[in-house]
Structures are given as C-alpha cells and as structure tokens.
Amino acid sequence: MTPVTAVDAVRRSEATLTVRRPDGSVCADTDVLVAQVRHDFAFGNIGFDFVGPAGEEQGAARENVFGGAGPEAAEQLEDLWLEVFNTATLPFYWAGFEPVEGHPDTRRLQATAAWFRDRGVSVKGHPLVWHTLAPDWLRGYSATEVEEVVRLRVRREVTAFAGLVDTWDAINEVVIMPVFANEERQNAITALCRRIGRIPTIRLAFEEARRANPGTTLVLNDFNLSTAYECLIEGVLEAGVRVDAIGLQSHMHQGYWGEERTLEVLERFARYGLPLHWTETTLVSGDLMPPEIVDLNDHQVDSWPSTPEGEERQADEVVRHYRTLLAHPSVQAVTYWGLTDRGAWLGAPAGLVRADGSPKPAYVALRGLVKGDWWLDPTRLRTDGEGRVTVAGWAGDYSVSVGDRSATWQLRPDAPTPVVTLT
C-alpha cells in the first residue's frame, strides 16, 4: 500500500498567509480560525442522477436516456454527492442528447450544469465525439456531410455551454474507433474515422471545440491503456494538436489492478508531460466480471448484488487506488463512475452507495480521505507580530476568520505568500 505520506508529499504545501483587518492593519499576535473550503484537485463523479431533477422545469416529461438513479433518488443522493465530490461529469452522448435531429437537450443540460455550478461544483461534458451512441439519423448523411455535421455538433455544444462546462472529453476511445465492429450496422462516426484517419478525427474535435471556447480544457479519453494509446498520443502531439489532458479510464469490473499495474500505467502516460485525468473509475462491491469478457458491455446479468465481503474489498481498493493515483504529481483529476448502485452502468454494484441510498464502506473510506486525511478542518492558529500564519494543506480554497470577520483565500504552491483582508 502506498503510504499516506506519499500522497501528502506530492499534494501538500505550505503557505504563509498575512491577515489584515478591514482598515489595512495587520492582525498581529491574534488567534485565527483557518479552514479548507474546497479542493483544487478534481474529485469527480458522474452527475447523471441529477439531470432529471435539476433540469426538471425544462424537460420533466423527458425520459432520462442517460441512465442514472432517477428523480426520486436524487434528493437523498445530493448531500452524499456534494460531501465528497467537486467535479461532475454530465452526459452528452449524442444519441441521447439529440435523439431527433435538430432537437438537442440543451436547456435541460444547461439547467443541470447551472445547478452544479451554483453548488460550487465544476462541470465536465462527456463526450463531444464518440462512435458509441452516435445517433442513428447521422447515417442518413453522406460521408463528407457527416464530417461537417460532427463539426457543427462540437461547435454547438461547446458554445452553448461556455461558462457552465469547463472541461470536455473532446473525443472518446479513438484507438478502437475506426475498427469498432461490435454492432450490427456500422455507425457513422466509425465510418468517418476510418475514412479520414484517427488523427484528423481527433484534430476535428479539438480544433472545433477550441475555436468555440478557447478557455475550455480539452481531454483525449480512452479505455485502451496499451501501447496503442501511447502511439496515438504521440501521433496526435507530433501532428501539433493541442491536448490539455490525457484521459485514462479505469473501469475495474474485472478486478482491481493493484498498485504495480497502476504505477506502470501512470509512468507510461506521464512521460508526455501532460496532466492525467482518471476519467472513469469503477470498482465493484460484488462478484467480479469474468476475465474473458473483452467488451464490458457484452456482460449481461439479471442480478449483480453488492455483498458484505465485496463492500469491504471495494473500500480497501478505492483507498488504495486513490492513494496510488494521487501520489503521482501528473494526476489532476480522478472521477469515480457513479455514486449509487441504482441505475449503475451494466447493473454492476459499482456505486459507493447502495441502491437503498445507504453509504457503503467505500463511500465512508473515500470521504475519510477527501474530507479527512487530505483536508484541513477548522484549525485555530496564531499570527505572528506581522500578522502572518503558516498553513500547511492541499491546494484549494480556504477561509480565515477572526471573530465574525472572515475572508477566503487560495492555497497554491506557486503563490505561497497570500495576503487577505478580513471583511
């Protein structure tokens, strides 16, 4: 197990905070209360469960085509979600987002994104281009038209969600995209990628998204973490496509990888000097999926229960996985794929919360890291004669207060001497 200190060595830094009174004088030799408010590190989870309820005035009658727990469960999940996570992945699967051409689900998703934003949560859109869940109606276009329709889709979504969605999976699973064959009739995105090539398809997604919102963070995302993805990344970078982060999926329905394999993956993908986003992390609290399954979607079971032993194992593995990932300085985001077993992908007991809404041990354990080991609870400190106090903690937003006056400030390794004025 990676010791806790390995994570802290990478994530913790010290700041010397100078506290001033409203009149500008320093708060010398004073007891102050310092507390962390938010992590800079992106602790993510999907926000699919909240698309219905959060956007209900816009689309109450609409089926929740993205999956998720449904409106009745969302209320009890809200606090559990917000207690641990600060970054929500919202679904922009094209076939679900625009089932009828020309009728995208924009307003409902905007409302959902705003709902998260209003609660201090950053929002990520997933994904702009993907062969799976490409709309059937796209097949009605000619090969050259498809490319233009895809460009329009990318521009439309990124433009409509500027200010609400900060990060996009610009394109998903390109390694397999042009040779994807697990479908009865080839989808139009696979045909496009096969015709123009992987790198031009990636360039299309990134360039359109970048043009529509230069400030957004654009992720190249894949589940294939073999040398194939390395080769793809190297080709994309050589071709001059600007990638903001490398997205690595880790759906572990077939079992936890262990530290050694995880470190090996980290090491291979960190060498491009780009931030690593662990975009889709899953660990089940029940039986493991048989190892011979290649496409996880092929595993269909009637019932896949969460078990007491499975829940203990999952809790242990969640802690080990997060500790391993966060001890690597390239990792900037880890997104767990689903809060609850209710409506979970593949029916797997992959949630951190049981279908009945009660937290599993993994939830408690992860909260213990994010809001415990890795968090600064309200702490009384004393300033020196020049109003300075040293605070050690993770990068993020903090508060400082003296009596009923307070201020917020940022702890960042690259700005170690912040100054705040109480108001």
Place this chain on the structure above:
Amino acid sequence: MTPVTAVDAVRRSEATLTVRRPDGSVCADTDVLVAQVRHDFAFGNIGFDFVGPAGEEQGAARENVFGGAGPEAAEQLEDLWLEVFNTATLPFYWAGFEPVEGHPDTRRLQATAAWFRDRGVSVKGHPLVWHTLAPDWLRGYSATEVEEVVRLRVRREVTAFAGLVDTWDAINEVVIMPVFANEERQNAITALCRRIGRIPTIRLAFEEARRANPGTTLVLNDFNLSTAYECLIEGVLEAGVRVDAIGLQSHMHQGYWGEERTLEVLERFARYGLPLHWTETTLVSGDLMPPEIVDLNDHQVDSWPSTPEGEERQADEVVRHYRTLLAHPSVQAVTYWGLTDRGAWLGAPAGLVRADGSPKPAYVALRGLVKGDWWLDPTRLRTDGEGRVTVAGWAGDYSVSVGDRSATWQLRPDAPTPVVTLT
C-alpha cells in the same frame, strides 16, 4: 480455403507481345517459345545461411553471429533456396554486425549481397534500427550522443550497400521499442526512443536512410499487428515521414492464424494505400509453442522435432497462408523466415527443409505454387500476321525464343504491349 483463382485474379495479366527479328521485321505466323524467368513478386527468405560461405574470403574466421545453418550446409541448400525464392533478407543486427565499435562486418555482408545479386536475387537488409541486439558499447554514449551514433550507423550501412541492398527494414518493432523491458539492463535504443518519442525515432531512421540512398525502398516493420501499429502508422504518416512499405511479421510458432484473421489484418493495414510486405513468416512442422508465451524468445526447449503430422499440417498452412496473402492486391512481398531447421530461430522446426537437408512437404507445396500454379513454364505459342502473341501470366521477366534466337521481356500490367527484338 482461398480458391486458386482469387490469387490469379489479382496477379495474372495479359500482354500482347510483338516479336521482331534482328533486322526489325516482325516474326509473323511463327511458333515461339515463351517462358517465365523471374517473378516480380518478392518471394523472400532469409539468406543468413549464406553469410559465411558467400563471404568467406573476407571473414572465414569469423563466427556466424547471425545464426544460420553454417558453411557445410549452405552448399546443399543453395539450389533449394534459388529454386523458390528471389529475394534474400540479410542480417544487419547491430550487435552482430559491429560487435566491436568501428569494426563493422561490411565486406563480408557486401560479398554475400553480391553473391545473391549475381544469382538474380534482390537483397533486403534487416534492420537498420532496432532495440533488440543493440550493441552493448552503445550504452557508453550519452543520451544525445546515441542519437548521432545511430544516425551515422544508418548512413554508413545504406551508403556502403547502395547497389547491393535495394530494400531496408529502416526500423523494427517501434510499438514496443520505448517500453521494452524484457532485458536486465535497458539498451540504448530503447532509452533513445523513450527520450525523443517513437515518431522522431522513426523519422531519424527513414530520413538518414533516404538521404544516403534516395532510390532504396524503406520499410516500417513490426510484429505487433494490433491497433497499436495502426495508430503508430497513422502518426508517422501524419508527421510526413515517407514510408515505402508497411512490414508485417507473422511468426506463427503458436499456430496458423487462419484465413479470417489474416484477411482482417490485411484489410486493416491495406487502408493506408501502401504496399504490404509480409516480412517474417513462420509456420512450424512440430508441436506448437504454448499460447501463454508472450515474447517468443522466452520459449526455450532442448529439442523441438519436426514430425510427420506436423509436416503435413505445415504444408497445408503454408499453401493457405500464401494464397490468402497473394490474393490481396496490396501485398508485394512475402518472406519466409528460414529455409532449413538447422540453426533455425528458437530451435523451432520452422524450416521448409529438414535439418538433414531433405525438403519437407511444405517446400514441395510452396515450390508447386511459385514455380507451378503461379509460373509460366516454357510454352509454345504462335504469332499472328503482325508478329503478335498474347501471353497470360504473372508480372515478371520472361523469355521468348525462335530457334536459337531469343530475347527477354517484361510482363507488367501497366505496359501490356511490349515489343522485343530477337538476338
């Protein structure tokens, strides 16, 4: 099984040959004897067995570090080799070619290449850059020096063998190159590739070789035929590196792939519009290597005999494999990896000839294709009133003779009306 006609449909064409007498008049209404002399299609095999004997005046005392059957066997193998193959792969494994820095085995390899050339055989060099068999002394250089030493090596070999070696594996197995770990101490080429990236390493090899001999055919070669190689190829082509042919290895020590998988590989790699060279083909005539072996080099056995049943199976599979490959128009070369079991790679009974020099059924079967089904034996034809005769056959060199006068000509689909003058 691919029907014979599928191969012929791709490979055979018709030429209308006009035959003239030495005085320029047409050979009208005359019996002529037409015969094929050489295939344009590259039927290749390794020529390692002949490095010793062919180059003996230059380096008789030198150990045959490249493997191979040894001098005493070469004589009996010569006719068997030349009867079926027209393209020889010679070994330029750096550690063997230049075991002591500054003392490359140039003259012996030049003599061997000339020996083949004098027998009408095209020569291919394998490989210019590869992490396996990188010389130990290369580790003595700094990271930046290694790149320059590699460049010098590429330039030196391509320059010294211009006119003798027409085709080079410019670089070998780049998919695994930067992450190759099956060695106690990391070799210098892996370190280079990891430092500068796969595509810059490929560019280095191709650009130096191209500059040294613009007329040479440069092959990108790999055993990894997964999507990883596709991604690598796409990146290389996007980066503007000119690749003349895609090299595909098919060492089938673990069993024949079958037509379906082979066609799937052909289809995936043909879509780049480049010629496909099947550079290393192996089918064993004994037990199969266990499927769990990942790096074939890890399989070490004391004895690996050729068996009667294995030989029948091998013959069947050789025919099926060649028929499948040659029925695809993108395939321009197929190189079998070894004529004899004597000194064969891994000790495998992969040869077409037994260790005692007797041909296996696979040899007979392959000869039956190359010099039988796919060959035009001397055939009597009659010219029309304008000295024309229609010849159907595979692209290649042909002879035409009338009495004791003869001429050679080429049958090529893109030049269907050749004219020859008998001499």
